[in-house]
Amino acid sequence: MNNFSIKDVLKKNVMAIALLVIYVFFTIMTGGNMFTSSNVASLIDQNAYVFILGTGMLMCMLTGGNIDLSVGSFVCFMGAIVGIFSVENKIIHSAASVPAVLLIAIAVGLAYGALLGFLIAYMRIPPWIATLAGYLAFRGLGTQILITASETSAISNFPDGFLKIFSGKIFESGYDTMNIPCIVLGVLGAGAVIVLNLMGRAKKIKKGYSADPLWFVILKSVLIAAIIMVIAVQLSWDGGLPVVVLWIIAILVIYGIITEKTTIGRHFTTVGGNAETARLSGINNKLVMFCAYLNMALLTVLASLIVTARFGSANAFAGQNFELDAIAACIVGGVSAYGGSGTVVGMVIGAALIGVINQGMSLMSIDQDTIKIVKGLVLLAAVVFEIVSKKGNKKQ
Amino acid sequence: MAKVLLEMKSITKTFPGVKALDNVNLQVEEGEIHALVGENGAGKSTLMNVLSGIYPYGTYEGDIVYDGEVCEFHKIKDSEKKGIVIIHQELALIPYMTIGENMFLGNEQGSKWCIDWNKTYAEADKYLAMVGLTDSSKTLIKDIGTGKQQLVEIAKALAKNARLLILDEPTSSLNETDSRALLDLMKKLQKEQGMTMIIISHKLNEVSYVADKITVVRDGSTIETMDAKTEEISEARIIKGMVGREITDRFPKRHDVPIGDVMMQVKHWTVFHPEFAERKVVDDVSINVRSGEVVGIYGLMGAGRTELAMSIFGRSYGIGISGTLELKGKNVVLRSPKQAIEAGIAYVTEDRKGNGLVLSNSIKTNTTLANLKAISNATFIDKDKEYLVAEEYREKLKTKTPSVEQLVGNLSGGNQQKVLLAKWMFANPDVLILDEPTRGIDVGAKYEIYCIINDLAKAGKSVIMISSELPEVIGMSDRIYIMNQARIVGEMKASDATQENIMACIVKSGSEA
Numbered sequence: 001m002n003n004f005s006i007k008d009v010l011k012k013n014v015m016a017i018a019l020l021v022i023y024v025f026f027t028i029m030t031g032g033n034m035f036t037s038s039n040v041a042s043l044i045d046q047n048a049y050v051f052i053l054g055t056g057m058l059m060c061m062l063t064g065g066n067i068d069l070s071v072g073s074f075v076c077f078m079g080a081i082v083g084i085f086s087v088e089n090k091i092i093h094s095a096a097s098v099p100a101v102l103l104i105a106i107a108v109g110l111a112y113g114a115l116l117g118f119l120i121a122y123m124r125i126p127p128w129i130a131t132l133a134g135y136l137a138f139r140g141l142g143t144q145i146l147i148t149a150s151e152t153s154a155i156s157n158f159p160d161g162f163l164k165i166f167s168g169k170i171f172e173s174g175y176d177t178m179n180i181p182c183i184v185l186g187v188l189g190a191g192a193v194i195v196l197n198l199m200g201r202a203k204k205i206k207k208g209y210s211a212d213p214l215w216f217v218i219l220k221s222v223l224i225a226a227i228i229m230v231i232a233v234q235l236s237w238d239g240g241l242p243v244v245v246l247w248i249i250a251i252l253v254i255y256g257i258i259t260e261k262t263t264i265g266r267h268f269t270t271v272g273g274n275a276e277t278a279r280l281s282g283i284n285n286k287l288v289m290f291c292a293y294l295n296m297a298l299l300t301v302l303a304s305l306i307v308t309a310r311f312g313s314a315n316a317f318a319g320q321n322f323e324l325d326a327i328a329a330c331i332v333g334g335v336s337a338y339g340g341s342g343t344v345v346g347m348v349i350g351a352a353l354i355g356v357i358n359q360g361m362s363l364m365s366i367d368q369d370t371i372k373i374v375k376g377l378v379l380l381a382a383v384v385f386e387i388v389s390k391k392g393n394k395k396q
Numbered sequence: 397m398a399k400v401l402l403e404m405k406s407i408t409k410t411f412p413g414v415k416a417l418d419n420v421n422l423q424v425e426e427g428e429i430h431a432l433v434g435e436n437g438a439g440k441s442t443l444m445n446v447l448s449g450i451y452p453y454g455t456y457e458g459d460i461v462y463d464g465e466v467c468e469f470h471k472i473k474d475s476e477k478k479g480i481v482i483i484h485q486e487l488a489l490i491p492y493m494t495i496g497e498n499m500f501l502g503n504e505q506g507s508k509w510c511i512d513w514n515k516t517y518a519e520a521d522k523y524l525a526m527v528g529l530t531d532s533s534k535t536l537i538k539d540i541g542t543g544k545q546q547l548v549e550i551a552k553a554l555a556k557n558a559r560l561l562i563l564d565e566p567t568s569s570l571n572e573t574d575s576r577a578l579l580d581l582m583k584k585l586q587k588e589q590g591m592t593m594i595i596i597s598h599k600l601n602e603v604s605y606v607a608d609k610i611t612v613v614r615d616g617s618t619i620e621t622m623d624a625k626t627e628e629i630s631e632a633r634i635i636k637g638m639v640g641r642e643i644t645d646r647f648p649k650r651h652d653v654p655i656g657d658v659m660m661q662v663k664h665w666t667v668f669h670p671e672f673a674e675r676k677v678v679d680d681v682s683i684n685v686r687s688g689e690v691v692g693i694y695g696l697m698g699a700g701r702t703e704l705a706m707s708i709f710g711r712s713y714g715i716g717i718s719g720t721l722e723l724k725g726k727n728v729v730l731r732s733p734k735q736a737i738e739a740g741i742a743y744v745t746e747d748r749k750g751n752g753l754v755l756s757n758s759i760k761t762n763t764t765l766a767n768l769k770a771i772s773n774a775t776f777i778d779k780d781k782e783y784l785v786a787e788e789y790r791e792k793l794k795t796k797t798p799s800v801e802q803l804v805g806n807l808s809g810g811n812q813q814k815v816l817l818a819k820w821m822f823a824n825p826d827v828l829i830l831d832e833p834t835r836g837i838d839v840g841a842k843y844e845i846y847c848i849i850n851d852l853a854k855a856g857k858s859v860i861m862i863s864s865e866l867p868e869v870i871g872m873s874d875r876i877y878i879m880n881q882a883r884i885v886g887e888m889k890a891s892d893a894t895q896e897n898i899m900a901c902i903v904k905s906g907s908e909a
Contacts, residue, residue, distance in 0.1 A: 207780055262775045263768040269757070270765060276751035280712060280743065281766045281819075282734035340756050 004212055011389075015334060015349045015382075019356065026360030033363050037237040044235075045310060047355035048244040049075070049303040053326035054333075054347045055255045056299035060292045061330050062259070062268040064275065064339035066120075066127040068293065070134025071300045071326060074112065075319030077142035078304035081108055083155030083314035084145060086162055091149045098161040105301050113297025117290035127293075135323070143316040156313035166247070166309035169240035178233075179240035186232020186241075190225035197221040244306055251299070256344040268292065272339025328354055328375070332382040354378070401426040401592050402447075402560060407458035409446055416442045417456070418616045424560070424609075427590045429582060431603040434613035434638055434838075440596045443613065444562050448482045449475040462560075479559030483549045485568055491538035496520035498537055499552040523551040527581055541698075543574030550581065561585075562594045567602060568836050571696040571864055575599075579606045598838060600631040601867075612637035635839055647871030648843065650850045655874065656687035658725070659858040660741070660827045665719035667700075667707040677703040677714060679882040685827060685858040690849060692873030692890070693862045694898055700882040701862045702746055705829045709743035710736030723826070737766060742825035744816055746832040746862070748809075752816045755805035759797060759815050760786040762804050766823040789818035793848060810841025817848055828852060829860045834868060846872060866895045880905045 010017065027034040053071055060066045084091050085101045096104070112134070119130045147153045171181040197217055204211040211217075235241055259265035270278040271288045279285050303322070308314050333350025335342030354375060361371045402424040409417040417439050424430045432440045445451050447460060449469030460467045462478060469475045472482075489498045496517045505519055506512030520533035527547045531540060537548070546566055553561055563582075567575035579602055585591040597603050603610060610629060612619040619637055622629050635646070667678035678700045685691045695701045706713035708721065710733040721728055723739055730736040736743070745752040753762050763786045764771050771782045786800040793814040797807060804815055813833065820828060830849070834842045849872060852859055863869045869876055870893050878886035878901045886901035 209780065209783070261777055261779075263772050263777060264775055266761065266765075266768060266777065270754055270761075273754035273756050274751065277754050277765075280709070280733055280745060280751055282710075282732070282737045284732070284734065340754070 004216070009216070014385075015332075015346065015353065019349055019353045022353065022360070023356050026356065026363070030360065030363045034360055035234075037234045039359065039363070040231060040234040041238040041242065043355055043359050044245060044248075045242060046359070047351060048248055048310070049307050049322060050325050050329050050351040050355065051248045051348060052251055052299050052303040052306065053322055054329040054351050055251055055344060056296035057323075057326040057330050058259070058335055058342055058344060058347045059255070059268060059295055060127070061327075061335050061337070062272045062339055062342055063289055063292050064272040065337050066289075066292070066339070067323070067327055068116075068131045068296045069128060069323050070116070070131040070138060071296065071303070072319040072322035072324075073135050073138035073142065074297065074300045075304040075307060075322055076314075076316065077138040077145075078105060078108065078301055079308045079314030079318045080142040080145040080149070080155070081105065082162075082305065082308055083158075084149050086159055087155050087157055089149040089155060091145070095159070098159060098165070101162065102305075105305065106298070109297045109301035110294070113294035114290075116297060117293040120293055121286040121289035131323075139316075142318075146314065146316050154313050154315035158309065158312055163309050163312060164243070166243065166306045167312075168243055170243060170246070172240050175237070175239055179236040182232055182236040182241040186229050186236075189232070190228045193224050193228065194221040244310075247302065247306065251302070252344055252348060259342075259344055269340050272336070272341075274340075325351075325354070328379050332379060334382075334386055336386075337383070350382070398425040398427055400424070401463060403459075403461040404443070404447065405459045405461065407443065407446055407456055407460075409442055409451060409456040416616055417446070420458075420613070420616070420618050422611060422618060423621075424592060424594060426592055427586060428608040429586055429593045429595060429606055431607035431610045432594060432596045432613055433598075433600070433603055433610060433634055438613045438638075438838075439616040440613050441564060442616075444482060444564060444594070444596065447475065448472055448480055448562065476556055479557055480562070481553040481556050481558040481560070482562040483546075483553055483564065483566060485565040487542075487545050487549060487569075489537045489545055489548060492536060494534050494536055495524065495531065495540075495548050495551075496533035498548060499523065499533070499555050501552075503556060519555065520551070523555050524548075526554055526585075527551045528577075528584075541574075542569050543571070543577065546570060546574070546578055547581070550578075550585075554585075558591070560592045560594070562596075564596045565598065565836070566595065567597065567599060571698070572866075573696060575602060582606055598836065599865075600634050600839075603634065604629050604631060610634060614638060638839055646839075646843065646867070648847050648850055650690075650853055653688050653850075653853050655689045656856065658684050659687045659689075659723070660685050661722040662708060663720045663722075665704065665707070665721075666717070667703055667714035668716040670713070670715050673715060676882050678707060681719075681879075681882075681884050683860075683877055683884065685860055687826070687856045687858050688853050689874050690853050690859045690861060690872055692869040692876040693860060693879055694864070694866065694869045694876055695862075695879035696864060696902070699879045701879050702831055703882075704879070705743055705831055705860070705862060708736075709733060709741055709829065712736075712743070737823055737825070740824075740826035742766070742820035742823050742828045744820050744828060744830045744833060746835065748812050748816050753804050753812060753819075755803070757804060759790065759795070759800045759802055759804055759807075762815050763789055763800070763818045763822055766819050770822070770824075785822060786818075789822060793818055794844060808837075808841075810837040810844070813837055813841070813845060814848075817845070821852070825857070827858045827860065829862070831862045832864065833861060834863075834865070866898060869893075870895070870898075878902060 033039065057068060060068055082101055082105055085096045085104055086098070088095050116130060116134065119125045120127050146155065149155060171179065173179045197220065201211045201217045259268070267278070267283050267288050270281070270283060271285050275285055304319070307318060329351035330342065330347050331337060331350065332353055333346035333348065335347060357374060357378060358371060361374065400423055404420060404422040407417050407420040408415070420439070420443060422443070432443070434440050446456050449472050452470045453468035460469070462480070467478065499520045500516050504511045505515040517533045524531070524533055527550050529544060529547045529551065531544065537545060566578055570578060582593055582595070583606060586593065595603070595606065607624060609621055609623050611621045612634065661684040663682045665678055665681045666676060669675040669677050681704055693701050703713055707717050710730045711717055712733050721730065728739055730739055749755060760782060764782050768777065771778055771785060783800065790797065790800055795811050795814045795818070797811060804812055807815065833849070834845050849859055849861065861869070861872060870890055873890045876888055876890055876893050876898070877884050878898055880902045883905070885905035
């Protein structure tokens with residue numbers, strides 16, 4: 001009944017292990033530079049948008065390998081919209097309050113998401129065509145707005161309130177002292193992981209199901225807790241916990257629960273697994289597709305706010321290739337390109353893997369073109385690996 | 397005594413963990429039609445894959461002696477060069493190409509770099525005439541029916557100069573008329589061209605109609621070979637060999653199942669084709685089913701049976717639907733499958749792989765799919781409960797699987813059908829519409845499915861069973877509707893029904909139209 005085997009565990013977590021190995025590799029190759037507080041913090045800062053957009057892309061891909069090409073341009077467009085409302089400019093002469101700006105941003109996101117969802121789900125326009133239109137149009141529209149609004153074709157000087165919500169650190173302190181709130185939050189997070197894992201096992205045993213051996217659960221929890229603590233300590237020496245980490249954790253936890261534990265998530269994977277079966281099982285396929293793209297647009301709004309706040313400016317080049325980063329994170333993270341399977345955790349590992357390679361090679365002063373080549377090969381290798389390992393499973 | 401064309405000697409083929417074929421011997425004489433029968437998973441298809449080189453030489457043990465020489469086939473092309481051509485169960489034709497293009501796919505006519513289309517179509521027409529197909533070879537595959545497509549496959553094989561033709565379940569998607577035509581064509585090819593053929597089939601009446609010899613495969617071994625010349629081969633005799641036991645009654649009896657009130661009543665139901673809006677696919681149909689009753693709907697393929705079922709099931713097919721639907725005496729309007737499921741109707745689809753199951757998901761998630769509400773709390777799925785439900789149905793339906801976490805795609809047809817039934821039983825409907833519930837599954841699994849149907853009736857459910865197998869309809873139903881050309885053309889008690897008078901109904905209605 002209990003088929004626990006180390007081999008299976010390694011097989012299942014091969015990507016996570018690869019991530020660790022690659023991280024250690026770059027740390028050694030950069031003489032420890034990779035593992036400094038400021039670089040750990042910038043790794044998170046630079047890739048925050050990938051986690052958010054990757055989550056939205058995951059939901060789209062689950063419904064049948066569908067993608068959204070318009071997210072990068074929409075990030076730029078939303079930056080412009082947020083910019084003209086929050087900062088005095090040539091189009092709108094008085095700045096709105098931060099809550100009002102956020103409401104406007106959400107409303108615009110809802111409008112675009114609903115339109116896109118309608119076109120794809122109810123008009124049956126292939127997703128990549130509908131979103132290709134958005135890819136072109138929003139880049140143009142965003143740029144036009146910015147050019148009209150400001151002579152430098154960029155909007156900066158965002159209000160502090162806005163910046164604080166989406167960037168900066170919690171209880172920021174100096175860079176020469178350890179930030180205590182950051183450590184406290186780290187301890188809380190690490191403790192939560194251990195407690196939840198042990199509780200989950202206890203519940204399984206109580207109900208009489210097979211569970212992993214105790215030593216393994218402890219080892220796993222301690223390992224994850226240790227990683228959390230290491231990151232927390234590193235961040236505490238860099239002024240504190242970035243606000244964006246809270247946004248990421250919130251989004252990942254919410255969508256992790258949706259995809260793993262709810263009927264909504266089940267509907268998404270079923271539509272992707274077999275659309276006809278889903279329809280004849282009482283699932284509203286069109287509604288699922290509609291929601292996938294509505295959701296994508298809303299998460300894109302969030303990503304745009306985070307990116308705009310991080311740079312403190314909205315410009316015409318914002319969000320370039322973001323859609324491809326999100327898709328790559330999903331694919332490397334084992335999300336099926338044909339739909340029906342994929343997890344938030346997988347996507348996170350995929351995003352982190354690409355982020356680590358990016359940062360590591362940059363720190364080694366390898367030129368951008370070589371980095372692109374390597375990233376392309378990693379993407380290809382991940383897909384080949386997935387397909388080969390699936391074939392291996394079938395033969396058994 | 398005719399010459400032995402093919403001899404497979406002590407073939408053993410192992411997959412990791414499983415011995416698929418164990419010391420199999422098969423002898424086929426030139427010019428005979430040799431049938432391979434056996435339950436699903438017995439190893440028939442594996443054996444044919446070894447023969448045709450899909451499993452290359454060296455991956456199995458044993459010898460293939462063909463035309464007097466020992467052969468080593470490394471790929472399909474090698475066996476085709478020798479004239480061994482296999483026609484797979486799932487047709488490999490490309491819908492948007494013409495018959496001619498399909499026939500010479502990979503075998504293009506003309507010079508090395510340039511296809512000679514005139515020659516292609518002339519040759520194609522020649523072979524089409526041989527199989528008795530009158531359509532032009534320039535017709536697109538999508539425009540001809542499955543029956544004709546099967547004939548195209550045979551013509552394609554002939555064009556490859558086949559000497560040994562292997563047909564894997566050639567009639568599984570054909571109706572009775574087309575099936576008969578195909579079998580007669582096989583006989584014709586045998587007589588006129590001395591073609592040697594191996595046919596794999598589950599339909600025992602067809603096997604005994606067409607085959608000269610029948611080899612039974614069970615659990616990866618050849619059990620026996622029966623010769624029609626020397627002994628009378630009855631279906632019961634074949635079944636005995638296949639399952640290793642005598643199934644005295646192919647259709648289990650229902651005892652003391654009281655038939656109650658009318659559960660569902662459909663009146664003057666008319667449905668139009670979703671693309672050709674003027675074509676009626678269901679025409680003024682009125683049927684009813686009572687609780688505890690099994691009602692059979694017999695009809696040839698294309699009669700409108702599936703269309704009727706799907707249009708009742710929340711209008712999941714067709715446009716311009718008119719007519720009334722009553723459940724337990726109350727008029728209802730069901731606009732989506734979701735509403736239909738909530739109203740207590742289940743439609744168990746005909747095509748379990750295409751629209752019945754999600755093959756890439758586990759047995760567990762497939763089982764609960766149509767009734768996620770029952771295992772969830774305000775959208776949060778109780779995974780423990782889900783597991784228990786899946787286990788319960790696995791035991792109840794005797795699904796053969798190591799675990800309910802197993803992917804449905806890895807199961808045999810019969811077990812997939814059980815998962816599909818489990819899914820709809822768990823939705824707890826009052827009315828179950830079963831569309832071809834035993835298609836493509838072996839005799840043993842069929843019997844088990846019949847038992848499940850009887851249990852459903854015993855539990856007071858209403859069962860509508862759509863089938864194109866006459867013995868099954870007669871053996872399982874309490875009452876039978878006969879459907880032809882979008883209309884109900886007859887209704888009779890099962891006790892009055894015979895294959896002859898059902899067919900007579902169809903023939904009579906056909907001549908009236």
